[in-house]
Amino acid sequence: MSKNLSGEAQARAVKRSTVTLRDVASEAGVGLGTASRAMDPTSQYVATEVRARVLEVADRLGYRPNSSARATTTGSAPTIAMLVSDIRDPYNAQLVHGAIDKARAAGLMVTITGADDVTGDEVRTIRLLRGQRPRALVLTSTRTGSWSSSSRLLRELESYERDGGRVVVAGDDDLPFDTAVVPRHEGAYLLATTLRDLGYRSLGLIRPAEDAPDVRAWERGLLQGARAAGVRVVQPHRGPEVARTRDGGFAATAAFLSDGPTDVDGLVVANDTMALGTLRALRAAGLEPGRDIGVAGFGDVVDADDVTPGLTSVDLSLEAVGGAAVELALRTAVPERRRVEFVARTVVRDSTPPRI
Amino acid sequence: MSKNLSGEAQARAVKRSTVTLRDVASEAGVGLGTASRAMDPTSQYVATEVRARVLEVADRLGYRPNSSARATTTGSAPTIAMLVSDIRDPYNAQLVHGAIDKARAAGLMVTITGADDVTGDEVRTIRLLRGQRPRALVLTSTRTGSWSSSSRLLRELESYERDGGRVVVAGDDDLPFDTAVVPRHEGAYLLATTLRDLGYRSLGLIRPAEDAPDVRAWERGLLQGARAAGVRVVQPHRGPEVARTRDGGFAATAAFLSDGPTDVDGLVVANDTMALGTLRALRAAGLEPGRDIGVAGFGDVVDADDVTPGLTSVDLSLEAVGGAAVELALRTAVPERRRVEFVARTVVRDSTPPRI
DNA sequence: CTGAAAGCGCTTACAG
DNA sequence: CTGAAAGCGCTTACAG
Numbered sequence: 001m002s003k004n005l006s007g008e009a010q011a012r013a014v015k016r017s018t019v020t021l022r023d024v025a026s027e028a029g030v031g032l033g034t035a036s037r038a039m040d041p042t043s044q045y046v047a048t049e050v051r052a053r054v055l056e057v058a059d060r061l062g063y064r065p066n067s068s069a070r071a072t073t074t075g076s077a078p079t080i081a082m083l084v085s086d087i088r089d090p091y092n093a094q095l096v097h098g099a100i101d102k103a104r105a106a107g108l109m110v111t112i113t114g115a116d117d118v119t120g121d122e123v124r125t126i127r128l129l130r131g132q133r134p135r136a137l138v139l140t141s142t143r144t145g146s147w148s149s150s151s152r153l154l155r156e157l158e159s160y161e162r163d164g165g166r167v168v169v170a171g172d173d174d175l176p177f178d179t180a181v182v183p184r185h186e187g188a189y190l191l192a193t194t195l196r197d198l199g200y201r202s203l204g205l206i207r208p209a210e211d212a213p214d215v216r217a218w219e220r221g222l223l224q225g226a227r228a229a230g231v232r233v234v235q236p237h238r239g240p241e242v243a244r245t246r247d248g249g250f251a252a253t254a255a256f257l258s259d260g261p262t263d264v265d266g267l268v269v270a271n272d273t274m275a276l277g278t279l280r281a282l283r284a285a286g287l288e289p290g291r292d293i294g295v296a297g298f299g300d301v302v303d304a305d306d307v308t309p310g311l312t313s314v315d316l317s318l319e320a321v322g323g324a325a326v327e328l329a330l331r332t333a334v335p336e337r338r339r340v341e342f343v344a345r346t347v348v349r350d351s352t353p354p355r356i
Numbered sequence: 357m358s359k360n361l362s363g364e365a366q367a368r369a370v371k372r373s374t375v376t377l378r379d380v381a382s383e384a385g386v387g388l389g390t391a392s393r394a395m396d397p398t399s400q401y402v403a404t405e406v407r408a409r410v411l412e413v414a415d416r417l418g419y420r421p422n423s424s425a426r427a428t429t430t431g432s433a434p435t436i437a438m439l440v441s442d443i444r445d446p447y448n449a450q451l452v453h454g455a456i457d458k459a460r461a462a463g464l465m466v467t468i469t470g471a472d473d474v475t476g477d478e479v480r481t482i483r484l485l486r487g488q489r490p491r492a493l494v495l496t497s498t499r500t501g502s503w504s505s506s507s508r509l510l511r512e513l514e515s516y517e518r519d520g521g522r523v524v525v526a527g528d529d530d531l532p533f534d535t536a537v538v539p540r541h542e543g544a545y546l547l548a549t550t551l552r553d554l555g556y557r558s559l560g561l562i563r564p565a566e567d568a569p570d571v572r573a574w575e576r577g578l579l580q581g582a583r584a585a586g587v588r589v590v591q592p593h594r595g596p597e598v599a600r601t602r603d604g605g606f607a608a609t610a611a612f613l614s615d616g617p618t619d620v621d622g623l624v625v626a627n628d629t630m631a632l633g634t635l636r637a638l639r640a641a642g643l644e645p646g647r648d649i650g651v652a653g654f655g656d657v658v659d660a661d662d663v664t665p666g667l668t669s670v671d672l673s674l675e676a677v678g679g680a681a682v683e684l685a686l687r688t689a690v691p692e693r694r695r696v697e698f699v700a701r702t703v704v705r706d707s708t709p710p711r712i
Numbered sequence: 713c714t715g716a717a718a719g720c721g722c723t724t725a726c727a728g
Numbered sequence: 729c730t731g732a733a734a735g736c737g738c739t740t741a742c743a744g
Contacts, residue, residue: 017518017519017520018519018520020720020721020722021721021722022721022722030730030731031730031731031732032721032722032723032731032732033723033724033730033731033732033733034729034730034731036722036723036724037723037724037729037730040723044729045729045730046729046730047729047730050729050730062515064483064486064487065487065721065722066428066487066489066720066721066722067424067487067488067489067722068424068425068427068428068433068488068489068720068721068722069424069428069720069721069722069723069736070721070722070723071424071722071736072422072424072425072428072720072721072722072736072737072738073721073722073723073724073735073736073737074722074723074736075736077424079467081465086453087443087449087452087453087456088446088449088450088453090444090446090449093443093444093446093449094444096443096468097442097443097444097470100443100468100469100470101470104469104470109437109467109469109484109485109488110467110468110469111435111465111466111467111468112452112456112466112467112468113456113460113465113466114453114456114457114460127420128465129465130420131420131421131422131423132423132424132465133422133423133424159418162373163373163374164373164374307663308664376736376737376738377737377738378737378738386714386715387714387715387716388715388716388737388738388739389714389715389716389717389739389740390713390714390715392738392739392740393713393714393739393740396739400713401713401714402713402714403713403714406713406714421737421738422736422737422738423738424736424737424738425720425736425737425738425739426737426738426739427720427738428720428721428722428736428737428738429719429720429721429737429738429739429740430720430738430739431720
C-alpha cells in the first residue's frame with residue numbers, strides 16, 4: 001500500500017501512522033480545503049469528479065476523520081452525554097438504548113456517565129461533561145428525583161445552557177429543561193380504566209413510603225383514572241419502612257392484609273419490583289394472586305412473564321422516551337420549555353384475570 | 357462577575373461565552389503555557405503561588421477545559437469506547453457498569469455504541485469509533501460470539517492497534533486481543549462440584565443448539581467438573597430448534613423428558629433465561645422443580661430470587677470483568693496477549709436443595 | 713520556573 | 729468550484 005503514497009504523504013506516514021486529511025489532500029492532488037469539503041456530504045461546492053477522487057483516496061488510505069479536531073474547530077463534539085444513575089437498572093438501560101439508537105441515526109455517539117455518587121459530585125461530573133462540549137446533555141431523572149433538589153446542580157446546568165449547550169431530561173417532568181416525559185400519569189390512569197373493564201371494582205394501593213416524583217405521578221394518575229372509571233380506591237396507611245423494593249412490597253402488602261378484611265378485588269403496586277413482593281406476601285397469607293385477588297405492577301421492566309402468575313403491568317415506552325430526549329436535544333433551542341409525552345400501554349397478564 | 361474580568365477577557369467573553377484557557381491566563385496575568393501547566397496536576401515546573409492563582413481564576417471564571425482541543429494536541433481523547441451488542445441485556449449492563457466505574461476512577465469517560473447491526477456494519481462502527489481517537493476500544497464479546505467470524509472486522513481492529521490504539525475484549529477468550537475473561541469455564545466446573553456436594557449424582561445438560569463460545573465454555577467446564585467430581589452427565593440430543601431463550605429452554609427440557617425416563621436428579625441449563633423455561637417445562641410435566649428434580653441456571657443475570665423456586669446459578673463477576681477490561685486497556689501495550697480471569701461464585705438457591 | 717512560538721487536525725470565510 | 733490562510737483551544741519543546 002505504501003507504494004501508492006506520494007513522497008510527502010509517505011514521509012508523514014512514517015512519523016505518525018494515522019493518516020490525516022492533509023495526507024488525503026496531497027495524495028489526491030487537491031488543497032486541504034477542497035478535501036475537507038469533499039468529505040462533507042452537505043457541502044455542495046465540490047466538483048463531482050474531485051469529490052469522487054478524494055473519497056476514493058480517503059478510503060484507500062484508511063482515513064478516519066479525527067472527530068476531536070473537528071470538534072475543536074466547530075466548537076462541539078459529535079456526542080450526546082447521558083448522565084445515568086445506574087445503567088444496570090433496566091429502567092435506565094431502556095432509556096439509554098432508545099437514545100443510542102436515535103443518536104446513531106443522527107451520526108452521534110452517546111457518552112454514558114454514572115451519577116450514583118454522593119450528591120454534589122454530580123456537579124463535578126457535569127463540569128467534566130461540559131469539558132467534552134457535547135451536543136447535548138441528557139439527564140435520566142432518577143426515580144427518586146433527588147436531582148432537582150440541588151440548586152448548585154441547577155446553576156451548573158443553566159450556565160451550560162447559556163454557553164449554548166442543551167440540557168434535556170428523560171424522565172419526570174420536574175426540571176426546568178426540555179423533557180421527554182415518562183408517561184406515568186397517563187399509564188396509571190389507563191391502568192385504572194383497564195382494570196375497571198376487567199371487572200375490578202375496588203383497588204388497594206401499595207406504594208413506597210418515600211414521596212418521590214415517580215410515585216406521585218403514578219398515584220395521581222391512578223386516583224384520577226379510578227375516579228373517572230368509577231372504581232373505589234383503598235389507600236392503606238404507608239409505613240415509613242416501606243422501600244421501593246421487593247421486600248418493601250412484601251411488607252406493605254402484609255401490613256395491608258393485617259389491617260383487617262377489606263373488600264378490594266385488586267392490588268395496584270407502584271412498581272413491578274414491589275409487586276413481586278406483593279405476590280409473595282399474598283401467598284404467605286394463603287391467597288393465590290390472580291385467582292383470589294388481582295395484582296398489577298407498574299413500569300414493566302421486570303421480566304413480568306417470568307413470574308407466576310404473569311404480572312399485569314404498564315409499559316412506559318422507555319425506549320421511545322430515550323429516543324425522544326435525543327430528538328429534543330437535536331432541535332434548535334427555543335426560549336420556552338418543551339415537553340414530549342408518550343402513550344403508555346397496559347399489558348394484561350394472568351395476575352389480573354377478568355372478574356366476572 | 358463580569359466586573360472581575362480584565363478588558364481583554366471581557367471582550368472575548370462577549371463573543372463566545374465559554375471561557376478558554378487564554379481567558380484564564382490573561383486574567384491571572386500569566387502566559388498561556390504557564391496556565392496550561394498550572395492546570396496540569398502532573399506538571400511540576402510551576403511556582404506554587406502561580407498555580408494557586410491560576411486555579412483560583414479558573415474556578416472563578418468557570419473554566420471547563422475543552423477536552424476536544426486537548427485531544428487534538430495530545431492525539432487521543434480521554435474516553436474508552438465500548439462496543440456493546442445490546443445495553444438492555446443485563447449481562448452487558450453489568451459489564452458496562454464495571455467499566456464506567458473504573459474509567460471514572462481514571463478520569464475517563466465511557467462511550468457506548470450499539471452493535472446490534474447487520475454484520476459488516478460493525479466495521480463501519482469501529483471506523484467511526486476510531487475517529488474519536490479513544491484511549492481504547494472495549495469489545496463486549498457477544499454471547500453468540502459472532503464477531504470473531506468477520507475477518508474484515510479483525511483487520512480493522514488490528515489496523516487500529518498498529519495506529520497505537522488499544523483493543524480489549526470483555527467476554528469470551530476467542531479474539532486475538534487482551535481480554536478480561538468471563539469465567540464461564542471455571543464457573544461451570546465449580547457448579548458441578550457444588551452440586552455433587554449437595555448430593556447430586558447424575559445431571560442432565562440443557563443447552564441451546566447453536567455452537568457459541570459461551571455455550572462451549574460452559575459445557576466444557578461442566579463436563580470436566582463433573583468428571584473430577586464423579587458426577588454422571590447425560591447429554592440429551594440437541595434439537596436444531598433450541599434457541600437460547602426461555603422458550604428454547606422449555607422445548608429442550610420437554611424433549612429431554614419425553615426421551616423417556618432417565619435417572620438424572622438434576623438439570624443444568626446453559627443460561628438463566630433458558631432455565632426459566634426449564635422450570636415451566638418441568639411443571640407442565642407434573643414435576644416440581646427443586647423437590648422432584650434439581651435445576652441450576654448459569655450467569656445469574658435474571659433476578660433469580662424472583663422465580664419460584666429461587667434459581668441456583670453462577671455469578672460470573674461481570675462487573676469485575678468490565679472493570680478489568682478498562683484496566684487492561686490502560687496498561688501499556690505489550691507484544692504478547694494478556695488475559696485476566698475472575699473467579700465465579702455459585703449461588704445456591706431453592707431449586708437445588710440438598711439431595712440426601 | 714516562565715513566555716513566545718509552533719503545532720495538533722480540522723473548518724470556513726475570503727479572494728480568486 | 730478551489731487554494732491559501734486564519735483560527736479553534738489546547739500542549740509542549742525551546743530558549744531564556
